[in-house]
Amino acid sequence: MKSVAVFPSRRELALLERPLPRLASPHDVVLKIRDVGVCGTDKEICRFDYGTPPRGDEFLVLGHEAVAEVVEVGSSVRTVKSGDLVVPTVRRPCVHETCVPCRADAQDFCTTGEFVERGISGAHGFMTEFVLEHATNLRPIAPELADVAVLVEPLTxxxxxxxxxxxxxxxxxxxxxxxxxxxxxxxxxxxxxxxxxxxxxxxxxxxxxxxxxxxxxxxxxxxxxxxxxxxxxxxxxxxxxxxxxxxxxxxxxxxxxxxxxxxxxxxxxxxxxxxxxxxxxxxxxxxxxxxxxxxxxxxxxxxxxxxxxxxxTVNAGKEAFDAAIRDLGQFMIRWPDAVRALITRHPVSTFKELLEHGGTGIKNVLTFGAS
Ligand SMILES: [Zn+2]
Ligand SMILES: [Zn+2]
Incomplete structure (x- = not known):
């Protein structure tokens, strides 16, 4: 599958071919990515200001603002099913027992700074065709929000x-x-x-x-x-x-x-x-x-x-994701044209131009296509 990634040691941005992910635990979900937003953070990672590959990898797959479709679920997953649309959260807790916020599911207030963020620090992101994710890190999206749900993460x-x-x-x-x-x-x-x-x-x-x-x-x-x-x-x-x-x-x-x-x-x-x-x-x-x-x-x-x-204020917890999903539904009732006007979609083939120079839209989005 195709993935957009940076190699910080070589200062290189590239489209990689990687193997498809497979369920590794009963709590896992395989996602087919639809849209991924591009923001200042991605551009800074592409200028090699920061961005850390996962341990053992030379590259970091970019992208933290995603909408995806569930294509396969582990045997213990009850919260989502195949065909559901979801937005994944970004930050994962640190491992320290003494970090009270992380132990309380509030990793946006992590005290050690050793959290992991998908597509930014220590974990691959969502600019790829398929992703493996733990079910608890997914927030369900109503089908009528499918074409605008890429705004959920920045709205958080x-x-x-x-x-x-x-x-x-x-x-x-x-x-x-x-x-x-x-x-x-x-x-x-x-x-x-x-x-x-x-x-x-x-x-x-x-x-x-x-x-x-x-x-x-x-x-x-x-x-x-x-x-x-x-x-x-x-x-x-x-x-x-x-x-x-x-x-x-x-x-x-x-x-x-x-x-x-x-x-x-x-x-x-x-x-x-x-x-x-x-x-x-x-x-x-x-x-x-x-x-x-x-x-x-x-x-x-x-x-x-x-x-x-x-x-x-940095990043966001589940409460903010749920509030964003609820509010985005309200925005689409009150101002659907204004919400849609924020988004400009681009095919994956244009990733370099978009990440290195930016796009013409307000929120530029790389689209991996609907199912
Ligand atoms: Zn962002
Ligand atoms: Zn922590």
Missing amino acids: IAEKALLQLHHLQQRLPWTCSIDANAKERWCHTVLVLGAGPVGLLGAMAFRAAGYRAFVYSREGQDSDKARIVRAIGAEYVAADDVPIERLRATLGNIDVVYEAVGASSLAFQAIHQLGQNGVFVFTGVPGRKAPIAVDTDRLMRDLVLKNQVMLG
């Missing part, structure tokens, strides 16, 4: 953030009382920084959770991204129209900033726009650039005097 970033936010804001009265006759119904405002797939999916998730949402990005008001933002009932703010330091004055109080650009300079400029009792959520992983100057006195004053929180 926002879902985990929302789950964390919900816990955090228990620290104050945070419930809404909305006038039943109000034309617009929201009680909290989120500013999403960036209109890439993480930003747009984040805006959708916050809209579905009842937030008034603003998306701030470089593109003009007539761009496809701005149109998608408006289609989901959010407001698009072009960077050329409103300078970052005017955001709060222009938009009103901002309860949450959801950073989805991965640029620390922009994030730390925007941090001063966060309002009273606000939470600033970082999701990006910036590359190492030259240090920037930050007004730490102002930052610390705001954090204390406005009860603010800075929250970083």
